[in-house]
Amino acid sequence: MQDYQLIEKLAHQNRERIPERAVHAKGWGAQGKFTVTHDITKYTCAKVFRPGTTTEVLARWSTVAGEMGAADTERDVRGFSLKFYTPDGNWDLVGNNTPIFFVRDAYKFPDFIRTQKRHPKTNMRSPEAMFDFWAAQPESVHQVTILMSDRGIPVNPMHMNGYGSHTFSFWNEAGERFWVKFHFKTQQGHKYYTNKEAEEVIGRTREATQEDLYNAIDTGNFPKWTMFVQIMPEADADKQDFNPFDLTKVWPHGAFPLIEVGELEMNRNPDNYFQMVENAAYSPSNVVPGIGYSPDKMLQARVFSYADAHRYRLGTHYEMLPANAPKAANVNHYHKDGPMRFFTNDFGNPDAYYEPNQYGGPVADPSVKEPPLRIDGDADRYHQDHVDADYVQPRALYTEVMDQAERDRLHSNMAAAMAPCSDAVKERWYAVLGRVHPDYEAGVRAAAKSPKEENALPVDSDTPVEAAE
Structure with missing residues (x-):
C-alpha cells in the first residue's frame, strides 16, 4: 500500500470513463472553419454572418441509437452538430442529416428514445417497440420513410447533408425578425450503403466512419459543405397551410428558396479525441445576438435538456472545458464554485463575485437584447386539424420524388426492419403506410412476403430527400 505511484495509477484508471451520451453516444469529430461568401445581413445582425468572416468550428457527427461501442454503419439517423466560436461567444447548431424528425412534441421524445434502446427484459434492440411507437405517432412516417x-x-x-432541422429565428439591425431553416449541402456528393453492403462493412470493421473521416482529413482531402438558409418573414408564419414550427415538416423550396451563405470546411483532426470530441457539449441554448428561437416545441425543450445533460455528464463547469470555452473575450459570467472549479473569473478584482457590483465587474449589454417575440396567447394557432396533415409531405416524397427503383428498395428495407414484429404491430403500421399511399402499403406487404436481393445504390447528388426538402 505504500507504493503510492501504483495506487495513484490504479485509482486514476478506475475514474477514466465518464457517462456516455444518453443519445448520440457513438460519434466522430473534426475541427475546421466556416467562411461567409454571401451577404445575409438584411436578415441577421449576427457577426458570424458578416461577409468575408471566417469562424473556427468544432463538428461532431454521430448515430442516434447505438452505444459508444456500436458499429458505425447501422441504419440510423445521423447527428450533425456544429460549434461556431464567434466574436460574441459560442453558437451551437445541433442538428441531424435529415431536415425533419420523428416527433414534434418533446413530451414524446424520452419514450421514442426508449424504443431505440434496449428492451428492459431481453437487453436487446426491439423492432416491436419501434414500430409500435411509430404506428401510434403517424407524424413519424415522414422520418421513417427517409430512414428506410x-x-x-x-x-x-x-x-x-446536415440540417438545423428546427425552425430558428434571425433578427437584423432594425429589430425585424425572420424565421430561418439551416441547410449544409455536401460538396462531396451522396454515398450510401445497402443493408447487405453495411453488413459486409461491419464484418470488416466497426469503425468505418471514424476511419474514413480521419484518413480523409489526415491526407488533405478536407470535406466541405455549402451552407444555405431558408427565410420566412415573421408575419408569414400565419399564412402557411402547414405548421412552420413542426419538426416533422419541411418548408417547400418553391415558396422558400435556398439562399447561399458560405462554406464549411473541416480540415483538422483533434490531437486528443477525448478532450475535444467526447468532451464537446453542444446545446441549442448557445446562441449569439442575431440568432434566436421559435415556437417549435421540440426546440424549446432542447434549450433546457441539452445543457442539463452536459451538467450531469461532464460536470458543473462543462462550459469551460477546452472544447466548449468561448474564444471571445467579451463572454463573462458569475458562475461560482462547485466540483472541478478549474478556472478563475474574478475579472481582476476578487470583490467582483456577484452582480450588480461597484467593483467594475462585467454587466449585461442592453444593445444585444432580442426584439420582442409576438405572442397572442392562441395555444392552437398552429394546431393541424385536418386528418391528412401528417401524410401530405411523405406522400409527395414517395410519389413525386422517388422513382420506382428507389421505392422498391424502400419497400425491401422496411420489410426487413419489420420482420421480427408481431402481426398486430405490422398491421397497425401497414395502416399508416396506406394513409400515405396505397402503393406504399402494398409494396411493403409484398416485400415482406417475398424478399428480394438488394440492388447496388447509385452515387447521386440529387437523391430523394435532397429534392423533397
Whole structure:
C-alpha cells in the first residue's frame, strides 16, 4: 500500500470513463472553419454572418441509437452538430442529416428514445417497440420513410447533408425578425450503403466512419459543405397551410428558396479525441445576438435538456472545458464554485463575485437584447386539424420524388426492419403506410412476403430527400 505511484495509477484508471451520451453516444469529430461568401445581413445582425468572416468550428457527427461501442454503419439517423466560436461567444447548431424528425412534441421524445434502446427484459434492440411507437405517432412516417430509404445508412459524414432541422429565428439591425431553416449541402456528393453492403462493412470493421473521416482529413482531402438558409418573414408564419414550427415538416423550396451563405470546411483532426470530441457539449441554448428561437416545441425543450445533460455528464463547469470555452473575450459570467472549479473569473478584482457590483465587474449589454417575440396567447394557432396533415409531405416524397427503383428498395428495407414484429404491430403500421399511399402499403406487404436481393445504390447528388426538402 505504500507504493503510492501504483495506487495513484490504479485509482486514476478506475475514474477514466465518464457517462456516455444518453443519445448520440457513438460519434466522430473534426475541427475546421466556416467562411461567409454571401451577404445575409438584411436578415441577421449576427457577426458570424458578416461577409468575408471566417469562424473556427468544432463538428461532431454521430448515430442516434447505438452505444459508444456500436458499429458505425447501422441504419440510423445521423447527428450533425456544429460549434461556431464567434466574436460574441459560442453558437451551437445541433442538428441531424435529415431536415425533419420523428416527433414534434418533446413530451414524446424520452419514450421514442426508449424504443431505440434496449428492451428492459431481453437487453436487446426491439423492432416491436419501434414500430409500435411509430404506428401510434403517424407524424413519424415522414422520418421513417427517409430512414428506410437509400439515405438510411450514409457511408460517412463527408457524403451526407446536415440540417438545423428546427425552425430558428434571425433578427437584423432594425429589430425585424425572420424565421430561418439551416441547410449544409455536401460538396462531396451522396454515398450510401445497402443493408447487405453495411453488413459486409461491419464484418470488416466497426469503425468505418471514424476511419474514413480521419484518413480523409489526415491526407488533405478536407470535406466541405455549402451552407444555405431558408427565410420566412415573421408575419408569414400565419399564412402557411402547414405548421412552420413542426419538426416533422419541411418548408417547400418553391415558396422558400435556398439562399447561399458560405462554406464549411473541416480540415483538422483533434490531437486528443477525448478532450475535444467526447468532451464537446453542444446545446441549442448557445446562441449569439442575431440568432434566436421559435415556437417549435421540440426546440424549446432542447434549450433546457441539452445543457442539463452536459451538467450531469461532464460536470458543473462543462462550459469551460477546452472544447466548449468561448474564444471571445467579451463572454463573462458569475458562475461560482462547485466540483472541478478549474478556472478563475474574478475579472481582476476578487470583490467582483456577484452582480450588480461597484467593483467594475462585467454587466449585461442592453444593445444585444432580442426584439420582442409576438405572442397572442392562441395555444392552437398552429394546431393541424385536418386528418391528412401528417401524410401530405411523405406522400409527395414517395410519389413525386422517388422513382420506382428507389421505392422498391424502400419497400425491401422496411420489410426487413419489420420482420421480427408481431402481426398486430405490422398491421397497425401497414395502416399508416396506406394513409400515405396505397402503393406504399402494398409494396411493403409484398416485400415482406417475398424478399428480394438488394440492388447496388447509385452515387447521386440529387437523391430523394435532397429534392423533397
